[in-house]
Amino acid sequence: MQREFMSREGQIKGLILDPRTKLLLILMISVFVLGGAGGLKLFILRPILSFIPFVMLVTSGRVGQGMLYALAYSTCYFAQIVLLPEMTGMGSAFILIMSGAFCRFLPGFVTAYFFVSTTTVSEFMAAMERMHIPDKITIPLSVVFRFTPTVMEEANAIGDAMKMRGIGIFGRKRKKLFEYRIIPMITCSAKIGDNLSQAALTRGLGAPVKRTNICNIGFGFWDAVIICICILVVVWSIAYM
Amino acid sequence: MIEFCDVSFSYAGDENVDGVKNINLKIKDGECVLLCGESGCGKTTVTRLVNGLIPHFYGGNLIGSVKYDGRQVSDIPLYDTAMTTGSVFQNPGTQFFNTDTDSELAFGCENLGFGKEEIKRRVESTVKEMKLEPLLGKSIFNLSGGEKQKIACGSVNALLPKVMVLDEPSSNLDVASISDLRNIIMNWKKQGKTIIVAEHRLYYLVDVADRIVYMKDGIIKGEFTSEELINMPNEKRRKMGLRRPTFRLEKKMDYEISGQGKKLVLKDFCFSYRKKQEALNIPSAEFSTGHVIAVIGRNGAGKSTFARCVCGLEKRSGILDFGGKKLGTGDRLKTCYMVMQDTGHQLFTESVLDEVLLSMEKEDEKEALLILERLDLKEYIDRHPQSLSGGQKQRLAIASALAAKKEIFVFDEPTSGLDFKHMEEVAAILRELKEKGKTIFVITHDIELIESCCTDVLQLEAGRIADQYPLDEMGEQKLFDFFSNRKQEKK
Amino acid sequence: MDMNVTQAEAGRLGGKDLITIGVYTVIYIVIISVFGALGFIPIFIPLTAVFCPLVGGIPFMLYLTKTKKFGMITIMGTLIGVIMFVMGMGYWIAIVGFISGLIADLVMKAGNYSSAKLSVLACGFFSMWDFGNLMPFFVGREAYLATLEENYGAEYVANLSSYMPMWMMPVLLAATFIFGILGGLLGRAMCKKHFERAGIV
Numbered sequence: 037m038q039r040e041f042m043s044r045e046g047q048i049k050g051l052i053l054d055p056r057t058k059l060l061l062i063l064m065i066s067v068f069v070l071g072g073a074g075g076l077k078l079f080i081l082r083p084i085l086s087f088i089p090f091v092m093l094v095t096s097g098r099v100g101q102g103m104l105y106a107l108a109y110s111t112c113y114f115a116q117i118v119l120l121p122e123m124t125g126m127g128s129a130f131i132l133i134m135s136g137a138f139c140r141f142l143p144g145f146v147t148a149y150f151f152v153s154t155t156t157v158s159e160f161m162a163a164m165e166r167m168h169i170p171d172k173i174t175i176p177l178s179v180v181f182r183f184t185p186t187v188m189e190e191a192n193a194i195g196d197a198m199k200m201r202g203i204g205i206f207g208r209k210r211k212k213l214f215e216y217r218i219i220p221m222i223t224c225s226a227k228i229g230d231n232l233s234q235a236a237l238t239r240g241l242g243a244p245v246k247r248t249n250i251c252n253i254g255f256g257f258w259d260a261v262i263i264c265i266c267i268l269v270v271v272w273s274i275a276y277m
Numbered sequence: 278m279i280e281f282c283d284v285s286f287s288y289a290g291d292e293n294v295d296g297v298k299n300i301n302l303k304i305k306d307g308e309c310v311l312l313c314g315e316s317g318c319g320k321t322t323v324t325r326l327v328n329g330l331i332p333h334f335y336g337g338n339l340i341g342s343v344k345y346d347g348r349q350v351s352d353i354p355l356y357d358t359a360m361t362t363g364s365v366f367q368n369p370g371t372q373f374f375n376t377d378t379d380s381e382l383a384f385g386c387e388n389l390g391f392g393k394e395e396i397k398r399r400v401e402s403t404v405k406e407m408k409l410e411p412l413l414g415k416s417i418f419n420l421s422g423g424e425k426q427k428i429a430c431g432s433v434n435a436l437l438p439k440v441m442v443l444d445e446p447s448s449n450l451d452v453a454s455i456s457d458l459r460n461i462i463m464n465w466k467k468q469g470k471t472i473i474v475a476e477h478r479l480y481y482l483v484d485v486a487d488r489i490v491y492m493k494d495g496i497i498k499g500e501f502t503s504e505e506l507i508n509m510p511n512e513k514r515r516k517m518g519l520r521r522p523t524f525r526l527e528k529k530m531d532y533e534i535s536g537q538g539k540k541l542v543l544k545d546f547c548f549s550y551r552k553k554q555e556a557l558n559i560p561s562a563e564f565s566t567g568h569v570i571a572v573i574g575r576n577g578a579g580k581s582t583f584a585r586c587v588c589g590l591e592k593r594s595g596i597l598d599f600g601g602k603k604l605g606t607g608d609r610l611k612t613c614y615m616v617m618q619d620t621g622h623q624l625f626t627e628s629v630l631d632e633v634l635l636s637m638e639k640e641d642e643k644e645a646l647l648i649l650e651r652l653d654l655k656e657y658i659d660r661h662p663q664s665l666s667g668g669q670k671q672r673l674a675i676a677s678a679l680a681a682k683k684e685i686f687v688f689d690e691p692t693s694g695l696d697f698k699h700m701e702e703v704a705a706i707l708r709e710l711k712e713k714g715k716t717i718f719v720i721t722h723d724i725e726l727i728e729s730c731c732t733d734v735l736q737l738e739a740g741r742i743a744d745q746y747p748l749d750e751m752g753e754q755k756l757f758d759f760f761s762n763r764k765q766e767k768k
Numbered sequence: 769m770d771m772n773v774t775q776a777e778a779g780r781l782g783g784k785d786l787i788t789i790g791v792y793t794v795i796y797i798v799i800i801s802v803f804g805a806l807g808f809i810p811i812f813i814p815l816t817a818v819f820c821p822l823v824g825g826i827p828f829m830l831y832l833t834k835t836k837k838f839g840m841i842t843i844m845g846t847l848i849g850v851i852m853f854v855m856g857m858g859y860w861i862a863i864v865g866f867i868s869g870l871i872a873d874l875v876m877k878a879g880n881y882s883s884a885k886l887s888v889l890a891c892g893f894f895s896m897w898d899f900g901n902l903m904p905f906f907v908g909r910e911a912y913l914a915t916l917e918e919n920y921g922a923e924y925v926a927n928l929s930s931y932m933p934m935w936m937m938p939v940l941l942a943a944t945f946i947f948g949i950l951g952g953l954l955g956r957a958m959c960k961k962h963f964e965r966a967g968i969v
Contacts, residue, residue, distance in 0.1 A: 062854055070858055148854050158380030172781060172839070176847055179790020180797075182376055185418065187798050190622065196590050197623035199610055201636060201681065209635065214823070216625035218799055219962050222827055223663045224621045226968045228371045229791030233784050235372030236384075238328050238364040239432065242783020243356030245390035250383050250397060334784065356783075627961055663966035 051095050051258040055163035058151045061088060064266050065144045068273070081269060083113065086143040088262070092150050105146050112138040157182055162251040171247065183229070190224050191217075279304040279327060279440065279471065284341035286322060286331060296337065297322045297495040306439070309462070309472040311486035313479060315518035315696045316666070319495040320475035321444050326350065327473055328442045329358040345440070359385065363433035367445040367694060369425035378415050378428050385436040396435075403435045407461060421576040423454025430461050441465055443474040447481065448694035451576060451722040452763040455481050477696045479522045483507060491517065518698045521725060524764065526757050539566040539600040541685065541716055546595035548586050556582040557594070557740045564733070566600075566684075569707050569717045571727045571748075573759065574737035580720045583737060584687045587718065588613040599684070613685040614678040618693065620670040623677075624662035629654055632662050632673055636681040645680060652676045652706070668699045675706060686710060688719045692726045704730040724760050728753075781839055789840055792831040793847045800824045800898075814936065817902065817943045821895035825951020826958050828894060832887045833959065833969045838877050841890070845869015845897055857901050864900030868893055888952035895948025899941050906937045 069082050086109060093102035112135035155163075157178045164174040194217060203209050203216060255263075280303050287296035297319040304310055312320040325331040326343045333355045343350045350358065366372050375381040382403060386396040404410060409431050412424055420428070426446060433441070443462075447455045459481040465472055466485060474482060483489070483503045491499040506514075506522045514522070546559035557579045564570060572580050586594035589609025597604045604612060617623055626632045633645040649655050652672045657665065662673055671691060678686065688707070692700045700723065707730040710717050718735075721727060727734070727748070734756055736744040746752045803819035806812040835841055849865020872894035879886035963969050 059854075066853060066859060145855065151854070156377045156380055157375045158377065158383075172786060172843060173846065175783070175786040176790035176793065176843060177850070178374075179787050180794050180847065180851065182374060183791055183794045184798070186371075187794050191798065193617065193619070193622040196585075196615075197617065198625075199590065200588060200614055201623070201625075201677070202611065203625070203635075212625075215958075218823075218826065219958070220622055220625060220663070221798075222795055222830065223963070223966050223968055224619065225791065225795050226830070227621075229787065231366065231368060231371035232374070232791070233787040234330055234334055235364070235366055235429075236374045236388075236787060237334060237355045237783050238330065238359055238362075239374075239385035239436065240356040240359035240388035241374070242786065243359075243389055248387045248390050248393060248396060250387065250393050250400075251380065627965070661962065661965035661967075663962070663968075 051092055052256065053092075053154075053262065054253050054255050054259050055151075055155050055159050056167065056253075057255070057259040057262050058147070058155065059163070060266055061262060062144065062147050062151060064269060065089075065147055068269065069143050070140045081272065082139075085269065086139075088265070089143055089146040089150060093146070096150075096154065105142065109139065109142055111135075112142070152181065156251070158249065158251045159253055162249040162253045165247075165249055166253070175241070179232070183225075183232070186228060187221070187225050190228070191221050194220050194224075278306055278346060279473075280342075280344045281323075281326070282342045282344070284326060284339075284343055286326065286340070287338045289336040289338070295319055295322070295495055297326075297492075300326075300341070300497060302490070302497065304471060304473065306471055307466075307469045308488065309466050309486050310474070311479070311482050311489045312473065312475040312492060313477070313489060313519055314492035314498075315698055316477075316668070318492040320492050322495070323492070324364075324442045324444045324473060324475050327440065328362050328364045329353060329355050330364075356389065359436065359438075360389065361438050362440040362442060363436055363438035365426070365429050365433055365441070365443045365446050367448045369422045369429060369449055372429050373417050373425070376417055378409075378412050378417060378420070381417065381428055382409070382432050382435055384432055389436070399435045399437065403431050406464070407431050407434065421454070422449045423451060423457060423576070426450060426454065427457060427461070430458070434465075438470070440471045440473070443472070443476075445476055445694055446474070447476065447478045449690075452724075452760050453575065456764050459485065477520055477694065479506070479520050480524045483522045491519075493517075515697060518696050520697045520700070524724075524761070526724075526728060526753060539714075539716075540564070540598075541566065541600075542596075542598040544596040544598065546586065546597070548582055548591055548594040550582075555740055557586060559583075559595070559740075559742055562735075562742060562745065564716060566716045567711055567714045568733050569711050569719060569731045570733040570735050571731040571756075572718050572720045572735045572737065573722070573727075573756075574743070575763065578737040579740035580737055581689065582740070584615055584689060584718065584720060587685065588615045588687055590615075612683060613687065614681070614683040615687040615689060616671060616674050616678070616691060618689045620667070620674045621663060623674050624670060627661055628659050629662055629665070629673055630658040633676050633680045636677040638681075648676050648679050651709075652679075653702075668695065668702060671703070672706065675710075684715060686715055686717045688717065688721070690720055690722070692721065692723045697725075700726055701729065707731075724756070727756065781837055785835075785837060785840055788831075788834050789843050789847070792827060792834070793844050793851075795827045796824060796831070796844070797848065797851060799827055813902065813905075814932070814940060817898055817940045818947050820898045821892075821944050821948040822951040822954065824895060824898075825891050825948065825953070825955035827955070828891050829887065829952055829955025829959050830963050830969065832876065832881075832890065833963075835876065836881045838873060841873040841876060841894065842866065842869040845872065845894060848897055849900060852901065858904045860903035860907065861897065861900030864903065865897040868896040871896075884956065888949055888956065891952030891955065892945045892948035895951060896941065896944045898944045902937075902940055905932045906934065 065085055069085055090102050090106050093105060115131060115135040116139065160181065161174055161178050164177070198204060198216065203213065205213065209216065281300045284300040285296070285298045295317045300323065312323055314320050322331065325335060327350065329350050331337065332339050332351050339351065345361065373381055374384055382400045383396050386399055404413065407427065407430065409427065412420065412428060417425060417428070447458055450458065455478070462472060462474070462482065463485055474486070476482060483506060486503060489501045489503065489506055490497055491501065541564040543559055543562045546557065546562070547555060548557040549555040572583065574580055582591070585591045587597065587609065589606045592606050597609060599612065624632055626635055629649065630642070630645060633648055634640045634642065637645065646655065646658070649658060652675060654669065654672055654676060657669065662670065665673065691703050695703065704726055707717055707719065711730070711732070719726070719731060731748055733747050734745065734752060735742065736759065744755070746755060748756065800820045800823060803823055804816055806816055806819065831844070845868050846862070846866045849862035852861045852865070853859055872890040875886050875890040875893060959969060
């Protein structure tokens with residue numbers, strides 16, 4: 037996943053969406069699927085919304101991931117409907133909670149994954165600018181996207197180093213495991229962060245002028261489709277309430 | 278013109294990093310100045326004084342004045358300096374703000390609020406001038422170190438600064454990428470830019486630089502022309518801690534080999550990452566203990582995959598037989614040790630002594646102190662490992678591996694960014710490990726290091742062994758040819 | 769003569785500050801997500817109110833040594849909230865993140881961004897963002913439970929309610945604060961033990 041993090045290489049074909057549309061989709065799924073807005077009356081709506089990330093994954097060439105998602109989602113979904121009336125007791129409660137949680141979390145998570153793997157930092161910044169979000173939020177947020185894979189890489193390298201020294205849950209020094217893991221990670225990441233700052237500052241980041249963004253973003257046909265679906269969902273839920 | 282007038286600087290709160298003292302230096306427009314000297318001599322500090330990172334990023338005590346065209350650099354905010362002075366740094370991976378190459382090229386211009394059309398024009402001309410077309414539209418996580426450094430240069434170039442400041446730009450690059458870097462710098466010089474480079478590797482710049490400034494302990498100790506440096510006797514140059522000024526072989530190597538002659542045999546040593554083509558494919562290979570084997574090859578030849586498989590960091594990677602015993606993944610982790618490129622990743626404790634004790638099956642302070650003494654770390658036993666210099670960290674990582682009684686060592690680019698003295702130190706340690714009968718693999722691009730301590734060469738290409746030979750006279754020539762060809766290779 | 773100009777440039781957040789915010793937000797999130805992942809198993813959800821503030825204290829106390837201007841902590845709280853929201857933790861967290869960041873910022877400002885005691889207190893307040901993750905269990909609870917009852921039956925709802933009774937709300941809120949304070953103390957100890965000596969403070 038790291039290699040396609042925040043890159044356009046991640047999406048060459050399929051529905052090319054404006055970053056704002058993707059954010060809207062995350063919002064919708066967060067409110068209706070995860071948040072459960074609209075209650076039981078809208079239960080049919082959730083699978084429909086959850087279907088959109090599947091379409092996006094498959095059309096952008098991530099067929100395997102799309103299938104996996106569809107399989108996981110439908111398993112959990114049907115587990116709730118079909119299996120549960122048959123089972124009683126703690127076991128059933130546990131499965132119910134788990135599958136319920138999965139059904140709620142998975143679509144949002146997958147959409148977020150799609151967002152970060154198909155949007156470049158620059159597109160993201162352009163989108164934020166169009167939404168009039170101030171630089172003070174936009175710049176740190178884009179650093180977050182840029183820096184996350186780096187910190188993960190550091191964490192992996194430290195994990196490797198620990199293996200070679202026999203430190204681990206099944207190895208030695210269990211008590212200090214956490215300390216050993218995070219101290220080098222914080223130290224190394226902080227140093228890399230310093231380098232990143234220097235390189236950005238010597239190229240004028242933070243200048244008191246309005247930042248240009250040469251990235252071309254804009255709404256297209258598919259954006260319109262998704263936005264229409266979202267509007268329908270909102271209207272529907274209001275009408276039901 | 279850049280003018281240093283009696284400049285002294287010491288970093289706030291960090292005594293480990295050395296500042297500079299009484300620097301007087303005038304750099305004319307269009308001049309190319311190469312700053313050299315041992316690590317910690319203050320050459321990086323000089324570059325920071327020029328690009329304004331001192332005092333705007335690094336706080337401390339600054340006396341004297343650094344002026345660019347009559348204006349005090351310390352009075353100009355960084356974003357204004359950005360218009361006139363471009364900076365390229367040591368580590369190609371950590372100087373990107375964006376995740377794709379196109380946006381990175383435009384990043385500086387965007388920050389300074391240039392018009393869209395203007396930015397496009399500048400980026401296009403940069404791409405054309407520096408031949409960056411093949412790199413467009415890529416994710417930076419898919420670029421090699423050399424490609425990243427090219428993009429970093431391009432991004433700075435798009436701002437059209439008059440001054441270029443480079444801080445050890447070749448540290449993490451291989452021979453071919455260094456040639457590319459040289460071409461970029463040559464081109465800038467032709468355009469009349471003022472160029473200041475702080476560097477350990479001298480060979481690629483010696484005929485580009487107009488002046489070579491030598492620093493030691495924060496003071497400018499001398500100035501040379503290229504001829505003076507090239508013709509300097511080796512002894513004198515080494516004493517100054519400088520690396521070789523031309524690309525050549527210098528001395529015969531010793532082929533002394535020790536050890537009991539245990540064998541390390543690889544069979545069906547294959548590995549592929551998920552969804553990718555095979556990264557490593559070695560049907561069979563044999564090595565002996567008591568050898569230092571240089572692992573060479575271009576980017577993506579499978580060097581790091583090879584290292585990871587030997588160390589047991591990848592599962593299901595074929596058979597590794599050591600002294601007649603097959604080592605599975607777990608045994609490999611116990612027997613082998615990788616000294617990583619960033620050794621900061623493998624130091625966990627709060628003091629140097631603890632770090633060594635951590636590796637021992639049974640904590641034995643006496644033994645630990647002995648190991649530390651041998652690796653020149655005894656005076657630092659109470660220091661925090663992360664506060665040590667790069668070379669010291671590396672030695673500490675080795676000390677901890679010795680304490681764990683490891684048999685097979687893999688070094689990943691142990692001399693990237695090291696000056697002559699520290700490179701020699703690494704070579705000495707490798708020789709010592711060899712004498713102890715350990716088996717050592719060194720992934721490296723550093724011909725000087727190979728020359729001073731390796732006994733064998735393993736050349737990888739596309740995951741396969743392209744060549745394996747001992748470093749006798751013939752091997753030496755082969756090795757030199759390999760690097761010379763790589764140097765000429767155009768990417 | 770101290771020439772630390774950027775630091776002295778009062779008030780306005782510069783490029784360096786904005787990048788610092790981003791960098792430490794990532795470090796913070798990566799570290800707490802090790803334990804936050806516990807929350808995927810619903811029975812352990814209450815435990816996240818203990819572990820996340822506790823371990824989060826370590827990077828946060830280091831971050832506080834880098835903040836000398838008003839706004840940096842508020843922005844970090846907001847960012848954490850927004851990111852958690854995007855990762856699918858519900859919308860409450862974005863609001864709670866902003867508020868807890870703001871309070872922590874005000875606490876630090878009261879001590880001129882240099883008081884050690886107030887930093888620990890600020891860490892406590894900041895850690896309360898984590899409560900935003902748990903809000904959906906309590907706010908709009910009746911409607912939520914009613915939905916579940918229609919869907920899964922009364923037994924399930926009784927089960928769930930016993931995991932998360934209403935009186936847990938103040939308890940969890942207090943837990944995030946108290947363990948935030950403890951995390952702050954832990955973080956300060958780590959700063960002394962490691963970060964100061966490693967030269968990154």
